[in-house]
Amino acid sequence: MTDRKKETELLIEPHGKLIYLNFGEIWRYKDLLEMYIKRDIVTFYKQTILGPIWFFIQPIFTTIVFMFVFGGLAKIPTDGIPQPLFYLAGITLWNYFSESLTKTSDTFLTNQAIFGKVYFPRLIAPLSVTITGLIKMMIQFLVFVIVYIYFVAKGTHVGLNIYALLFPVLIFILASLTLGFGIIISSLTTKYRDLKFLITFAIQLWMYATPVIYPLSVMSGSKKYMWLIQANPLTSVMETFKYGFLGQGTFSWLALGYSFLFSVIILLVGIIIFNRVERSFMDVI
Amino acid sequence: MSDFAIKFENISKQYQLGSIGTGTLSHDLKRWWTIHVRGQEDPYLKIGQVNEQSDKSSDGIVWALRDINLEVKDGEVLGIIGKNGAGKSTLLKILSRVTTPTTGRITARGRIASLLEVGTGFHPEMTGRENIFMNGSIMGMTKAEIRSKFDEIVDFAGVAKYIDTPVKRYSSGMTVRLGFAIAAHLEPEILVVDEVLAVGDAEFQKKAIGKMQDVSQSGGRTVLFVSHNMNAVRTLCSKGIVLKSGQVIFEGNTDDAINQYINVNTLQTAEIINSISYLNHEIKIDSVTINGASSNYLHLDGDSTSLQVVIEGSVATEKVLTLEVEIFDVNNNRVAFYGPGMVNGILKRYSPGRFVVNEKILIPRNLAGGIYSLDINLTHPYVAYYMKASRCVQMEYIGYQFASGHNDYKLRGYYILDSAE
Numbered sequence: 001m002t003d004r005k006k007e008t009e010l011l012i013e014p015h016g017k018l019i020y021l022n023f024g025e026i027w028r029y030k031d032l033l034e035m036y037i038k039r040d041i042v043t044f045y046k047q048t049i050l051g052p053i054w055f056f057i058q059p060i061f062t063t064i065v066f067m068f069v070f071g072g073l074a075k076i077p078t079d080g081i082p083q084p085l086f087y088l089a090g091i092t093l094w095n096y097f098s099e100s101l102t103k104t105s106d107t108f109l110t111n112q113a114i115f116g117k118v119y120f121p122r123l124i125a126p127l128s129v130t131i132t133g134l135i136k137m138m139i140q141f142l143v144f145v146i147v148y149i150y151f152v153a154k155g156t157h158v159g160l161n162i163y164a165l166l167f168p169v170l171i172f173i174l175a176s177l178t179l180g181f182g183i184i185i186s187s188l189t190t191k192y193r194d195l196k197f198l199i200t201f202a203i204q205l206w207m208y209a210t211p212v213i214y215p216l217s218v219m220s221g222s223k224k225y226m227w228l229i230q231a232n233p234l235t236s237v238m239e240t241f242k243y244g245f246l247g248q249g250t251f252s253w254l255a256l257g258y259s260f261l262f263s264v265i266i267l268l269v270g271i272i273i274f275n276r277v278e279r280s281f282m283d284v285i
Numbered sequence: 286m287s288d289f290a291i292k293f294e295n296i297s298k299q300y301q302l303g304s305i306g307t308g309t310l311s312h313d314l315k316r317w318w319t320i321h322v323r324g325q326e327d328p329y330l331k332i333g334q335v336n337e338q339s340d341k342s343s344d345g346i347v348w349a350l351r352d353i354n355l356e357v358k359d360g361e362v363l364g365i366i367g368k369n370g371a372g373k374s375t376l377l378k379i380l381s382r383v384t385t386p387t388t389g390r391i392t393a394r395g396r397i398a399s400l401l402e403v404g405t406g407f408h409p410e411m412t413g414r415e416n417i418f419m420n421g422s423i424m425g426m427t428k429a430e431i432r433s434k435f436d437e438i439v440d441f442a443g444v445a446k447y448i449d450t451p452v453k454r455y456s457s458g459m460t461v462r463l464g465f466a467i468a469a470h471l472e473p474e475i476l477v478v479d480e481v482l483a484v485g486d487a488e489f490q491k492k493a494i495g496k497m498q499d500v501s502q503s504g505g506r507t508v509l510f511v512s513h514n515m516n517a518v519r520t521l522c523s524k525g526i527v528l529k530s531g532q533v534i535f536e537g538n539t540d541d542a543i544n545q546y547i548n549v550n551t552l553q554t555a556e557i558i559n560s561i562s563y564l565n566h567e568i569k570i571d572s573v574t575i576n577g578a579s580s581n582y583l584h585l586d587g588d589s590t591s592l593q594v595v596i597e598g599s600v601a602t603e604k605v606l607t608l609e610v611e612i613f614d615v616n617n618n619r620v621a622f623y624g625p626g627m628v629n630g631i632l633k634r635y636s637p638g639r640f641v642v643n644e645k646i647l648i649p650r651n652l653a654g655g656i657y658s659l660d661i662n663l664t665h666p667y668v669a670y671y672m673k674a675s676r677c678v679q680m681e682y683i684g685y686q687f688a689s690g691h692n693d694y695k696l697r698g699y700y701i702l703d704s705a706e
Contacts, residue, residue: 009392009393009394010391010392010393010394010397011390011391011392012379012380012382012385012386012390012391012392012393013385013386013390014385014386014387014388014389014390028425029422029425031422031426031427031428032422032423032425034422034428035418035419035422036419038415039408039411039415039419042411042415043408043410043411046410046451047410114406114423115383116378116383117381117383117399117406118381118383118398118399118406118423118424119381119382119383119397119399120423120425279384279385
């Protein structure tokens with residue numbers, strides 16, 4: 001008893017350190033993280049008839065809509081890749097990013113009640129959202145794989161190559177970006193809620209600056225927007241994914257390295273800001 | 286090494302009124318515009334904070350807590366009492382790390398579980414079972430710990446039948462019971478409880494208080510308990526502190542703390558006559574005195590056994606006036622009643638003009654010492670009230686001094702019984 005007490009001695013002081021990320025503490029709360037993830041996944045389809053099937057239906061519907069609007073009406077080329085595969089690839093990655101970012105950027109507002117009552121490492125909340133999103137993405141990736149196999153069986157040429165092994169790296173970049181941006185925005189929205197409205201709009205625009213519905217090759221002609229698309233850290237993630245799995249697209253180590261560095265920096269900045277805000281946000285929100 | 290569980294050192298908490306975020310950028314701009322350009326008052330200043338906190342300085346700074354120094358020993362049950370806005374909840378919030386102190390530091394040994402408002406971590410869509418695990422892990426317990434206590438929790442909360450039903454279908458009482466059961470069973474070394482007992486029914490309240498006693502006595506764990514229910518504080522706590530305007534004004538045994546709080550809580554010395562809450566238009570009161578004093582605070586030591594109540598005034602028409610004195614304890618329970626007209630049938634008639642009501646009331650020698658408050662009324666029994674003064678006097682009754690000199694029988698009961706032999 002006394003040993004545990006000593007071990008858990010706790011000091012509460014006015015100001016914390018600049019970068020204070022107590023991994024030990026987060027590790028002690030790993031069960032809570034697990035509960036959070038479980039809760040988010042289970043409650044997602046509570047009181048629905050189709051249940052978990054909704055995880056699959058969502059990307060399929062979006063793909064059909066995209067095939068109709070962008071492929072059919074706007075006639076945006078897909079670099080010779082079958083349309084369902086092309087859109088599904090983009091949607092799987094993009095949905096993860098946009099959904100998780102919207103949710104994490106609301107961390108403080110949605111958890112206001114519970115943050116105001118009990119203490120646990122606040123980072124658990126956005127972290128769980130990011131991981132839940134990841135699990136959802138893996139489920140949706142399954143849809144992509146099934147469609148993929150279908151096309152292979154049909155004899156369509158899909159250029160799967162060694163770069164597909166970069167998939168975990170892509171996931172890491174995506175996850176860091178969402179978590180980083182998410183906690184930065186959530187920290188800022190504790191004081192100014194205006195940002196909350198801006199963010200949904202910004203995410204919509206962001207999609208058009210990312211090669212989700214078009215291949216990068218289409219834009220290479222336009223000098224006006226190319227710099228923006230290349231500065232976008234998501235561009236190389238999308239392109240690398242399509243390059244590895246579908247054999248089309250642009251791949252460069254430089255672009256991928258840039259995205260990687262970008263995501264790590266955003267994550268670090270996010271953690272610093274988040275730590276500063278989490279200590280006192282209850283007084284401001 | 287001393288055996289403290291929690292040590293507060295110079296803890297202060299400062300709030301800046303109004304000038305922190307008002308919510309949106311446009312509000313901040315608007316406020317800046319009104320104050321600095323148009324020279325008017327802050328339109329977003331929090332209302333209600335200004336009048337209560339007397340130590341608010343002109344620049345809108347409020348000290349919710351000021352220099353709290355406190356040591357809570359291992360296994361102690363500390364009652365924290367004080368008026369609304371005295372800083373009780375702020376203190377608990379700092380302890381449970383919901384917000385940070387402005388200055389000072391707290392050292393706490395052991396895990397802290399707080400019951401600031403039970404059931405806050407509940408997700409309405411999840412079942413009772415899922416929520417027990419969720420809530421337990423929010424409080425920092427591992428899954429294995431929760432699993433070993435699971436049956437006990439369900440049993441204590443009395444929700445066995447509904448354990449696989451979503452919590453949104455629970456009644457509010459069930460939710461609170463479940464929330465309390467989780468926190469009380471998960472064996473944190475330090476349990477922080479803020480006014481939770483207000484919700485459950487009487488039976489559950491009793492159960493909860495019993496559980497908290499168990500926790501502190503057998504488990505040797507520390508409990509911090511905030512409540513306005515003095516009975517609960519008295520039964521549960523081994524020590525009490527009184528907070529007023531963010532400062533500890535009393536620290537000591539529970540009974541003294543409660544008495545101190547009740548003194549602080551009432552008007553400081555004022556005249557009884559000012560507490561008259563109702564007066565018939567045909568009657569005028571010039572003075573009200575008890576034992577010769579007109580102040581609303583009355584101290585009766587062990588030798589005093591009577592109250593001499595004198596009311597002087599005038600009536601416009603002939604009236605039957607009977608003095609009525611009621612004695613209440615600190616929990617507003619009526620302890621004794623004096624009303625000669627009602628009981629004995631002697632009604633005194635007063636003709637128009639001046640009147641003097643002068644009666645001597647005997648206080649039983651065996652009435653237990655403590656703080657009481659009095660109602661003084663003039664009435665024509667069963668017909669009308671002419672004057673009412675509710676809780677107009679605070680009476681501190683020392684009570685009969687026993688040879689042992691012990692004084693800790695205060696309010697164990699209303700009367701001290703003698704042996705028949």
